[in-house]
Amino acid sequence: MDIAALRNDTPGCAHRVHLNNAGAALLSxxxxxxxxxxxxxxxxxxxxxxxxxxxxxxxxxxxxxxxxxxxxxxxxxxxxxxxxxxxxxxxxxxxxxxxxxxxxxxxxxxxxxxxxxxxxxxxxxxxxxxxxxxxxxxxxxxxxxxxxxxxxxxxxxxxxxxxxxxxxxxxxxxxxxxxxxxxxxxxxxxxxxxxxxxxxxxxxxxxxxxxxxxxxxxxxxxxxxxxxxxxxxxxxxxxxxxxxxxxxxxxxxxxxxxxxxxxxxxxxxxxxxxxxxxxxxLGPDAIGGRARELGAALRERIDEVPGVRTYDLGRERCAIVTASVEAVAAPDVKAALARHGVNVSVTTPETSHLDDEERGVHPLVRLSPHYYNTEDELDRAVAVLADLARSVQPR
Structure with a gap:
């Protein structure tokens, strides 16, 4: 894929780090x-x-x-x-x-x-x-x-x-x-x-x-x-x-x-x-390969940050990544990311009844890259999460 060309054909890429494709992706x-x-x-x-x-x-x-x-x-x-x-x-x-x-x-x-x-x-x-x-x-x-x-x-x-x-x-x-x-x-x-x-x-x-x-x-x-x-x-x-x-x-x-x-x-x-x-x-195989790679890379980066963890289940995983920052409510994490120009969503028990009935983990922050996102954008999002986690740690 020509990622630069795809981003150039996506007006929203010029203004935000859009990691909310599981909510609504950016139009070309x-x-x-x-x-x-x-x-x-x-x-x-x-x-x-x-x-x-x-x-x-x-x-x-x-x-x-x-x-x-x-x-x-x-x-x-x-x-x-x-x-x-x-x-x-x-x-x-x-x-x-x-x-x-x-x-x-x-x-x-x-x-x-x-x-x-x-x-x-x-x-x-x-x-x-x-x-x-x-x-x-x-x-x-x-x-x-x-x-x-x-x-x-x-x-x-x-x-x-x-x-x-x-x-x-x-x-x-x-x-x-x-x-x-x-x-x-x-x-x-x-x-x-x-x-x-x-x-x-x-x-x-x-x-x-x-x-x-x-x-x-x-x-x-x-x-x-x-x-x-x-x-x-x-x-x-x-x-x-x-x-x-x-x-x-x-x-x-x-x-x-x-x-x-x-x-x-x-x-x-x-x-x-x-x-x-x-x-x-573009080809569903090519799209799927890149989306999965970005999701795995984001999940790995987040799991390396002290005070931040991911919650994704299953043998096979995709580009949706759910996470929490210790001692910070999910809506506040979303707001912090938004202040840095990063779009994400928050999961809720109301949309995940049976999962929450068993795990009781929601709300969580949901980050969902797509093929037009870059690894630099993933790094920007993870840096915000890391700063937020550090800010609430006991001194």
């Missing part, structure tokens, strides 16, 4: 130009007219996403965020009393709330699969738990609260053998490293545009395997999802489009398409 100039050009077209000729004129480009976004994750365009539906995409899949599964939902300790907070909602409403049961000794989901325990009562396995590929990468291909082999639908939350993984739905073996996958894909906020997508469609009943119906028969009936549209909605921001859609194409051009 090409993506920004794509979005503003479309908005200018809407302003000149009208919203419906602009969409009609750009329809081929809009439709091409489905194909680009499919290429990125190893699917087909008709298997993709677009959404305004990853949570709505995930919910469209989850709430299409019909649960009854006694049905089981299997999930892991690293599951995202919104997903857990949806599980609780459905459990309270239907009498289904939530079963949390334990972690193994490394902190990743224990696939042997999962295999033991899968039986005729299990209606869904829902797992986060990478948690919002750490660098863990769950063994999703092994999970997919288990669910395929058992014939149980597998819903994968790939919000933190798509765009950070290669994600292939056939290799993983999931049946549904949700993701966002704003994180490691470097797309705009307000974008997300859902991929659905055709073979699972007859087991799903979309929870919402509208003109984009079905075709009226002219009387009192309708038929669902083919493929994943039955989960989508008619109205959307086409400026955002085209921005997402631009970001996906850039990821394809």
């Amino acid at each position: 100039r090409r993506t920004l130009d794509t979005m503003t050009s479309y908005l200018e077209l809407e302003a000149r000729i009208g919203g419906y007219e602009a969409a009609n004129e750009q329809l081929p480009a809009i439709e091409a976004v489905y194909g680009a996403i499919a290429e990125l994750i190893g699917g087909r365009p008709e298997e993709v539906a677009l959404f305004d965020n990853a949570t709505h995409a995930w919910e469209a899949a989850f709430y299409s599964v019909r649960f009854r009393p006694g049905d089981r939902i299997l999930t892991g300790r690293s599951e995202y907070g919104s997903n857990v709330l949806a599980y609780l909602h459905v459990a309270q409403r239907t009498g289904a049961e939530i079963v949390v699969v334990p972690n193994d000794e490394s902190g990743q989901l224990d696939t042997a325990a999962l295999a033991d738990l899968v039986d005729e009562r299990v209606k869904l396995v829902g797992v986060s590929h990478v948690p919002t609260s750490g660098g863990l990468v769950n063994p999703v291909a092994a999970i997919g082999r288990i669910t395929r053998r058992a014939g149980v639908p597998f819903l994968l939350d790939a919000t933190q993984s798509v765009g950070q490293f290669p994600v292939d739905v056939e290799e993983i073996g999931c049946d549904m996958l949700s993701a966002t545009g704003r994180k490691f894909l470097r797309g705009p906020r307000g974008t997300g997508f859902l991929w659905v395997r055709p073979g699972v469609l007859d087991r799903l009943e979309p929870a919402v119906n509208e003109t984009a999802a079905s075709v009226w028969d002219g009387k009192r009936g309708f038929t669902w549209r083919e493929g994943a489009r039955r989960f989508g909605t008619w109205e959307m921001s086409y400026s955002n859609v085209l921005g997402l398409g631009s970001a996906v194409r850039q990821a394809l051009e």
Whole structure:
């Protein structure tokens, strides 16, 4: 990769050390130009007219996403965020009393709330699969738990609260053998490293545009395997999802489009398409290799600082690094980094319910580099953490 050129094409790199790519990555100039050009077209000729004129480009976004994750365009539906995409899949599964939902300790907070909602409403049961000794989901325990009562396995590929990468291909082999639908939350993984739905073996996958894909906020997508469609009943119906028969009936549209909605921001859609194409051009393998290297380098640097420690779990880890400074609250660490021009996030128990239930470590500072970051930027962030740690040590 030509890192200098990539940084030059990323306006935000000139002003901040952006280590918050697990929150929202920096837009490239090409993506920004794509979005503003479309908005200018809407302003000149009208919203419906602009969409009609750009329809081929809009439709091409489905194909680009499919290429990125190893699917087909008709298997993709677009959404305004990853949570709505995930919910469209989850709430299409019909649960009854006694049905089981299997999930892991690293599951995202919104997903857990949806599980609780459905459990309270239907009498289904939530079963949390334990972690193994490394902190990743224990696939042997999962295999033991899968039986005729299990209606869904829902797992986060990478948690919002750490660098863990769950063994999703092994999970997919288990669910395929058992014939149980597998819903994968790939919000933190798509765009950070290669994600292939056939290799993983999931049946549904949700993701966002704003994180490691470097797309705009307000974008997300859902991929659905055709073979699972007859087991799903979309929870919402509208003109984009079905075709009226002219009387009192309708038929669902083919493929994943039955989960989508008619109205959307086409400026955002085209921005997402631009970001996906850039990821394809750079190559998911190259992106993943550099992101993992930066994450490992940052984790190693932090662990060398007295009074600062990291908390990431799993045998395989990615570019998300969680840390704490002894005797300093995580929001105060974030504020100190911000004063030095470094962007980070803070994890919370509310977004990591099941993980915090077991470990009780949140809130933590979350630092997440991406391929356009440099080692010098990592050093700047670690220097701030080291100064902060020294400042609170007893004299």
